[in-house]
Structures are given as C-alpha cells and as structure tokens.
Amino acid sequence: MKIIANADYVKRKKKSRLSQVFMCAPLTVWVVALILLPLLYLLFMSFMTKGPMGTVKYIFSVESYIRILEPEYFNVVKKSVFIAAISTLACVLVGYPMAYFIASKKKISGTLMLMMMLPFWTCALVTIYSFVIMFSNSGLVNTFLMKLGIIHEPISLLYNNFSVAVGMVYELLPFAVMPMYSSIEKMDKSLIEASKDLGAGPVRTFLQVTLPLTKPGIFAAVILTFIPCIGYYMITDMLGGGTTMLIGNVIYNQFTSARDWPFGAALSCILAAVILILMYVYTKFGGDLDDLGA
Amino acid sequence: MSDVNEKVSDEVIVSLLNVEKWYGSNNVVKNMSMKIKRGEFLTLLGPSGCGKTTTLRMISGFEEPSAGVIKIENESVEMKEPYQRDVNTVFQSYALFPNMTVFDNIAYGLKVKKVPKDEIKTRVEEMLELVQLKGFEKRRIDQMSGGQKQRVAIARALINAPKVLLLDEPLGALDLKLRKQMQLELKRLQKKLNITFVYVTHDQEEALTMSDRIAVMNGGIIEQLDSPKNIYEHPKTKFVATFIGESNIFEAAVNEVKEDCAVVGMECGRGSILPDDVSLGDNIYVSVRPEDMRFDTESVEGFNIKAVVKEFIYIGNITKMVATLSNGDEIKFTRLHTGKLPQVGDVINVYWSLKDGIPIPTETAAELQALKNVKIG
Numbered sequence: 001m002k003i004i005a006n007a008d009y010v011k012r013k014k015k016s017r018l019s020q021v022f023m024c025a026p027l028t029v030w031v032v033a034l035i036l037l038p039l040l041y042l043l044f045m046s047f048m049t050k051g052p053m054g055t056v057k058y059i060f061s062v063e064s065y066i067r068i069l070e071p072e073y074f075n076v077v078k079k080s081v082f083i084a085a086i087s088t089l090a091c092v093l094v095g096y097p098m099a100y101f102i103a104s105k106k107k108i109s110g111t112l113m114l115m116m117m118l119p120f121w122t123c124a125l126v127t128i129y130s131f132v133i134m135f136s137n138s139g140l141v142n143t144f145l146m147k148l149g150i151i152h153e154p155i156s157l158l159y160n161n162f163s164v165a166v167g168m169v170y171e172l173l174p175f176a177v178m179p180m181y182s183s184i185e186k187m188d189k190s191l192i193e194a195s196k197d198l199g200a201g202p203v204r205t206f207l208q209v210t211l212p213l214t215k216p217g218i219f220a221a222v223i224l225t226f227i228p229c230i231g232y233y234m235i236t237d238m239l240g241g242g243t244t245m246l247i248g249n250v251i252y253n254q255f256t257s258a259r260d261w262p263f264g265a266a267l268s269c270i271l272a273a274v275i276l277i278l279m280y281v282y283t284k285f286g287g288d289l290d291d292l293g294a
Numbered sequence: 295m296s297d298v299n300e301k302v303s304d305e306v307i308v309s310l311l312n313v314e315k316w317y318g319s320n321n322v323v324k325n326m327s328m329k330i331k332r333g334e335f336l337t338l339l340g341p342s343g344c345g346k347t348t349t350l351r352m353i354s355g356f357e358e359p360s361a362g363v364i365k366i367e368n369e370s371v372e373m374k375e376p377y378q379r380d381v382n383t384v385f386q387s388y389a390l391f392p393n394m395t396v397f398d399n400i401a402y403g404l405k406v407k408k409v410p411k412d413e414i415k416t417r418v419e420e421m422l423e424l425v426q427l428k429g430f431e432k433r434r435i436d437q438m439s440g441g442q443k444q445r446v447a448i449a450r451a452l453i454n455a456p457k458v459l460l461l462d463e464p465l466g467a468l469d470l471k472l473r474k475q476m477q478l479e480l481k482r483l484q485k486k487l488n489i490t491f492v493y494v495t496h497d498q499e500e501a502l503t504m505s506d507r508i509a510v511m512n513g514g515i516i517e518q519l520d521s522p523k524n525i526y527e528h529p530k531t532k533f534v535a536t537f538i539g540e541s542n543i544f545e546a547a548v549n550e551v552k553e554d555c556a557v558v559g560m561e562c563g564r565g566s567i568l569p570d571d572v573s574l575g576d577n578i579y580v581s582v583r584p585e586d587m588r589f590d591t592e593s594v595e596g597f598n599i600k601a602v603v604k605e606f607i608y609i610g611n612i613t614k615m616v617a618t619l620s621n622g623d624e625i626k627f628t629r630l631h632t633g634k635l636p637q638v639g640d641v642i643n644v645y646w647s648l649k650d651g652i653p654i655p656t657e658t659a660a661e662l663q664a665l666k667n668v669k670i671g
Contacts, residue, residue, distance in 0.1 A: 193356055194389035196376040198403035198454065208402075212393040 039272070046265035054259025064266035073250065077270070080247040083161060084229035087168035088176075091225045092218060094169065095176035099217075102177070103184040113181065120174040128238050131167060132158065159241035167239040168229050175228065176221040183217025184210075223282050227275050247271060307332040307490050308353060308458055313362030315348050315514075322348050324514040326362070330458070330492060335484050337493045337501040340511035341537070346494045347462055349511075353492065354383045354460050366457060382451035384461045388443045390435045396422075396446055397431040403454040421449040424483070441472045448483070458490045465500065477503050498538050502526065510534045532654050535581040542587060542625045545656075548576040555596060555648055562619035563644075566596035567651035579654040584614070584628040586650035589642040597645040601625060603636050617642060 046064055051057040067073060102112045119127055134140050137154040145151045157163060191213065195205040233248030240246075247267060254264030308330040315323035323345040330336050338346040351357040352364060355376035364371055371379055382403070390399050400421055404414045422428050425445040430438070438446065444464060451459055461480075465473045481504045484491045495501055501508050502522045509519040510533070518530045529535035532543060544565070546558035556569040558580060567580060588594075589601075601617035604624065608614075615627040615635075625644065636642055 188387065188389065190385050190387055190389040191391060193376070194383070194385060194391070195402070197354060197381075197383045198450070199377045199406040200402070201375075201377055204406065209391060209393075213391075 042265045042268055045261055046269045048262045048265075050260050050262050054261075056261050061262075064263045065270075067263060068266060068270060073267075076245055076250055077247055079161075079245075080230050081274075083165055083168070083246060084226050087165045087172065087229045088222055088226045090165065090169045091172055091176035092180075092221055095173055095221060096180055096218070098173075099177045099180035099184055103181055109181075109185075113178075116177055117174055119170075124171055124234065127171065128167060128235060131170065132238060135163065158239055161240075163239045164236050164246075167235040168225075168232065171232070171235060172225045172228055175224040179220035179224060180214065180217040183214045183220075187213050219282055219285060223278060226278065230274065231271060303332050305332045306330065307367060308492070309363075309365045310349070310353075311363040311365070313349075313352065313364060314360045315345070315352065315357065316360045322514050323352070323359075326514075326516060328509060328516060328519065330490060332490055333488050334506040335481065335491045335493065335504055337495060337505040337508045338511055339495055339498060339501040339508050339538075341496055344511040345514040346496075346511050350383075350460050350462055350492060350494050353458070354381055355379050380457045382454050382456040382459055384447050384451050384459065384464045386462045386464065386466055388447040388464075390443055390446055390450070392435050394435070395431065396427070396433045396435070396438070399435065399446055400450045400453055402450060407454075417453055418449075421453045424452075425449045440468055441476065444468065444476060448480070452483070452487065452489070456489065458492055461491060461493045463495055464493075465495075473500070480504060502538070510537060512537070528652060529581060529654065532579050532581070532656075535579075535652070535654060540584050540626060540628075541581045542584065543654075544580040544582070546578055546580045548572045548574055548578065550574070557596065558651075560599070561621045562601075562623065563599035564597065565599060565645070565651060566648055567653055568648050572653050576653075577656050579656060581652045581654055582646050582650055584626040586629075586646050587625065587627045588645050588647070589617075589627065589636070590645065591636075591642065593643045594645040596648075597643065599644040601642055601644050603638050603640045603642060605638060606635075617644070619644075 045056070047060055047062065049057040049059045049061045049063065068077070098116070102109050102116070105112060132139070135157040136142070137156060137158075139157075141157065142151070142154040146154065187210070191209050192205055195209045196202075200208065230246075231248045233246065233252045236246045236249050237252075240249075247270075251264050251267045251271070254260045254267065258264075306329045310326055310328045313323060313326045314321070322343075326345075326349065338349060340346045348357055352359050353366075355371065355374060355378075359372055362372075366379065366381065391402070394402070397418055400418045401414050404417060409417075418431070419428075422430065425448055427442060427445050427449070430442070430446075435443065435446070447464070464480075465476050468476060477500055480491075484504075493501075493504065502525075505522055507519060508522055508525050510517045510525060512533045518525060518534045520528075520530075525534060525538055529538065529541070535541040535543065544558075544560045544562070546560045546565070548556055549559045549564075550557040551569050551572065551574050554569065555566045556572050558565050558567060558578070560580070565580065572578060599619065601619050604616045604618050606613055606615050612628050613630050615630055616624055617627070618624055
C-alpha cells in the first residue's frame with residue numbers, strides 16, 4: 001500500500017516537473033536569445049580589433065580596454081559617475097519626503113502614486129522636450145522673467161551639467177519614490193508610537209527608528225536611479241546639448257557615427273561591470289533583489 | 295478571583311472628567327468620567343469597538359480627546375505629546391524595534407533621557423532579571439519567541455518607572471497556556487513594583503483574574519466600575535450580567551413586596567427575590583447565574599416556573615443542562631452534581647435562592663445617557 005502510494009507520488013512529481021519545464025520554456029528562450037546571447041556577443045566584440053571603415057577584424061586584443069584609460073575617455077567615466085551620484089542623491093532627498101507623505105495619506109495614496117507615475121508613463125522624449133520648451137533661451141521661464149524686467153537678456157538654463165542632472169532627477173524620481181514608498185508603507189507604525197511613548201521626540205524617532213527601518217527602500221532607490229542615470233544618453237543629448245558627454249553618449253557614438261564597435265562594446269562591458277558590482281554591494285548590505293523589481 | 299490589593303491607596307493618579315471622543319460623526323467615547331487610584335490594577339473590559347482602546351490611547355497621548363479633561367497627578371495633559379507624559383505603553387503588537395537588540399530596546403527610554411551608560415547597564419540588567427530574560431541582552435528581536443517578546447516589551451516600558459503603565463491587550467497574541475502564565479506574572483510584577491496598571495482586554499476571565507477593579511465598557515460608556523467580585527455577583531446592568539460570565543435573564547414585574555421577599559411575575563411564571571432595591575410595580579430584569587439555578591420535581595415555595603429538559607452538554611469539568619421555558623426561552627444550569635439528574639423531556643420546577651436572583655433596572659441611567667447621546671448625534 002505504502003509502496004504503491006510512493007510510486008504514485010514519484011509519477012506525480014515527474015509530471016509536475018515536466019509541466020514546470022514547459023512553463024519556464026518561453027522565459028528561458030527569451031532570456032537566452034535576447035539577453036544572454038547579445039551580452040556574450042558584446043563581451044566577445046569588446047576583445048576584437050577595429051578594422052578600416054567601421055569593420056571589425058576578428059583578432060583578439062585588449063586595445064579597447066586600454067583606450068578607456070586614456071584621459072579623454074576616463075574623464076567621461078568619472079564625470080558620468082559624478083553626475084549619476086549627484087542625481088541619485090537629489091532623487092533620494094526629494095523622493096523620501098514625497099514617499100513618506102504619500103504613505104501617510106492612506107486614503108489617497110493610490111491617487112497620489114498614480115499622479116507621480118503619469119510623467120513616467122509618458123514618452124521620455126516628450127517630457128524632455130517640454131523641459132527644453134520651458135527652459136531654453138526663448139523658453140517660457142526666460143520670456144516671463146524678461147517681460148517682468150527681472151533680467152534683460154536670457155540666462156542659459158540649459159546645456160550644462162546642472163540641467164542634465166535636473167533632467168535626470170525629473171525622469172528618474174518615480175524609480176526612487178516607489179521602493180521608498182513601499183518600505184515606508186510596510187513599516188509598522190506602532191514602532192513610531194512606541195518611540196514617542198518612550199520619550200523620544202520626532203527628530204530622534206526619525207533618526208533611530210524610521211530611517212534605519214526604511215534603509216532597504218533607500219538602498220533600492222539608490223540602485224534603481226543610479227543605474228539608469230549612468231547609462232542615459234538621451235537626456236544628456238537633449239539637455240546637455242553636446243557640451244556634456246557622458247558614458248552613454250560615448251557608447252552611442254561608437255556604435256553610430258564613429259563605427260568603432262569593439263571600443264563601444266568595451267565601454268558597455270565596463271558599464272555592465274559597474275552595475276554588477278553595485279548589485280553585489282547592495283545584496284551584501286542585506287538588500288533584497290526582489291525589492292528592485294528585478 | 296483576586297483579593298483586593300492592600301497597596302492600593304485612595305490617592306487618585308489619573309482622572310478623566312467628561313471625556314468625549316468623536317471620529318467624524320462617530321462618538322466612540324461618551325462623556326466618560328473615571329478616577330484611577332495609585333497602585334491599582336484597573337482593567338477596561340468590553341467587546342471590540344466599545345472605546346476601551348481609544349480611552350487608553352487618550353491617556354497615553356496618541357489620541358486627543360474631543361472634549362473633557364484628563365489629569366495625570368493633578369496636571370492636565372490633553373495638550374501634551376506622548377513623549378511629554380510620564381506614562382508608558384505596552385503595545386498589542388509589542389512594537390519592539392527590529393533594528394535593535396534586546397538590550398537596546400530596553401535601554402531606549404533611558405538613552406533618550408541621557409542617563410549615564412553605567413547606570414543604563416545596571417538598570418537594564420535588573421529589568422532583564424525581573425522579567426526572567428537574563429542572558430538575552432544581545433539577541434535580536436526576531437530571535438525571540440512571542441512570550442519572550444512580550445517580556446521585553448514590558449521591561450522596555452517598566453524601566454522608565456512610569457507613573458502609570460498602560461497595557462493594550464498585551465497577551466492577545468499568545469496561546470492559552472502562555473497567556474495564563476503571563477497573567478499571573480503580570481499581576482506579580484504589578485504588586486512587586488506597586489505601579490498603577492491600566493489594562494485593556496476583551497477577555498473577561500483575564501480581567502477577573504488580574505484586576506483590583508474592572509471598568510466594564512459598552513458603546514463608549516462605562517457600564518460598571520467595581521471590584522471583580524461585585525461585577526460578577528452584583529451586576530448593575532443587563533450588559534454586565536451577560537458579558538461577564540453567563541446569565542439567565544428574566545424580564546419581570548414586581549408584584550408584591552413582603553418583609554423577607556419580593557414576588558416577581560414573569561412571562562414564564564412566578565419567582566421570588568430579596569426585597570431590597572425593588573419596589574412594587576417596578577419593571578426589572580432578574581439575572582440568575584447558571585450555577586445558581588436549581589430544580590426540583592416538586593414545586594418550591596415562592597416559585598412557579600416550569601421547564602422541559604432539552605439537552606445535556608458535557609464540557610469536561612462540568613455538565614450543562616439546557617431547559618425550555620413555557621414561553622420558549624432557554625435557560626441554562628451548570629451545577630448539576632446534587633440530586634438525581636432528570637431525563638431529556640422531563641418537566642422540572644425551576645427556582646433559585648432568593649439572594650441569587652439579582653434585580654437589574656430595565657432602563658439604567660447609563661442606558662438613558664446613551665440614548666440621549668444618540669439623539670444629539
């Protein structure tokens with residue numbers, strides 16, 4: 001009796017395993033064909049040699065990686081990291097109070113989140129263009145200030161590092177607010193009451209209880225804004241106006257106008273490596289990859 | 295049932311005067327006045343939604359009363375923030391800080407007050423010993439069991455030597471056995487430290503076990519504030535009689551008041567009670583505990599209540615008997631060990647000792663008050 005039951009169990013287990021394989025198949029094909037293979041190809045390409053007229057010679061070389069260390073490019077990498085770091089910091093500083101506010105307004109938090117997500121769902125190209133219209137030399141802000149007589153000639157609000165950073169924050173704020181919102185919302189509010197009950201004022205309560213307990217959300221927000229920041233080339237292109245070159249723009253140029261695929265691939269691999277290291281650090285600090293929506 | 299704590303003084307430590315709480319148009323605490331004495335174990339007992347937790351939260355400062363005065367040691371505190379009041383709370387969900395060790399949790403209040411480190415250390419150790427958690431200092435909160443977390447929460451509150459300790463259903467999440475053990479321990483702690491405890495629960499047995507006094511709450515008002523013995527043996531309202539233990543309630547009219555007894559007429563027949571507290575023509579409820587219900591095959595002087603035995607229910611230490619009255623109502627008996635048991639379907643004569651038939655006014659002052667408030671709202 002027991003043996004029969006056991007055999008039955010094995011059969012059922014086999015069957016369920018088979019169905020698991022079938023269910024996973026589309027995802028597996030997707031990941032392998034569209035993510036894993038292209039990345040491997042990129043890695044392979046980064047170790048090749050540039051040929052004349054944008055061709056690629058299939059000869060092994062590390063020349064592309066050495067070229068990254070040239071000051072011209074290395075400065076771009078440094079600047080990219082710097083602007084991404086500044087933008088990330090701004091996102092967290094602006095996003096945390098926002099997330100806290102949304103989480104504390106239980107009844108309307110859904111609506112508030114929706115309002116925050118709307119620009120995020122709008123095509124980034126459109127939102128960035130609206131930025132240009134607002135802040136260009138003949139844009140709304142300058143015209144308004146000149147009409148009021150506060151300024152006499154347009155001040156250049158666009159095409160500098162600052163405008164790039166502001167554009168990044170504008171585009172990436174939802175990525176920062178979402179994980180912080182979810183960790184603030186998840187926090188047991190009676191902990192705040194407990195802290196106050198034990199004599200701690202609002203500042204101390206925030207620093208000793210709220211902040212440490214929402215740290216995972218802040219970590220996730222940092223990762224989720226820093227990674228796109230470092231790779232975004234469209235914002236730099238449109239708000240930096242060619243004066244600000246970041247790593248994303250250099251990569252874009254290598255694959256398009258410069259037609260140096262091995263060098264572009266090498267830069268991409270470096271970027272991917274930076275991101276992987278960041279993810280590793282994140283998990284080491286106790287972060288959960290699920291919180292990133294990954 | 296606990297005996298009365300001798301350490302309770304007559305000095306009032308917390309007083310509520312005409313306190314009201316409204317959430318929008320919902321009146322959860324109605325014109326409540328209450329005096330809590332120093333060193334007593336007072337329980338707010340009632341069904342969920344009766345306003346007991348709201349009352350507690352108004353004392354701790356997490357809710358602001360809509361009207362009325364709350365005084366702690368003769369000082370009005372309505373406008374004070376929770377962190378400015380000398381009271382501490384043990385929360386229902388414990389609310390221990392998961393980012394801190396057991397030691398840091400207990401030391402939190404002292405650190406806030408900037409007590410010197412050495413003193414914090416000795417006092418935390420004392421506390422851990424008091425709640426029997428010595429050696430757990432370095433544990434993380436998620437490594438503690440429910441009962442241990444409970445002890446940490448109590449220690450964290452008590453270390454601040456509060457004037458009043460407020461406990462919001464602190465044993466609700468524990469299993470029955472642990473709960474009984476913690477009940478006794480809490481009572482022991484309270485007596486030992488002589489701190490005033492205000493305890494919120496919906497568990498009547500818990501309230502009877504631990505309290506010096508119980509405030510039975512219903513619909514935002516205190517129905518009765520009295521010692522456990524008086525609450526059980528002399529309920530003042532129908533609600534108290536039915537919420538605390540079981541009661542057989544008879545609607546009755548006082549037909550005759552004699553020197554040694556009063557005769558009451560009921561739908562199901564005629565019974566007798568003590569003549570004190572009633573006068574001729576009163577409409578009352580007569581409440582009789584199931585363990586005080588008697589029956590006989592012969593009719594008993596002063597009583598004329600007939601019932602048909604419906605069923606016996608075995609619940610371990612006692613057997614319950616249910617019988618149906620002539621008007622269809624069911625009555626319960628629990629003390630069956632005397633005499634011969636009847637059979638299902640037998641007709642019995644129901645009676646009780648005069649002192650066990652407790653008269654309760656049909657419309658108490660409290661109920662009238664509640665009705666008035668509803669009309670205003």
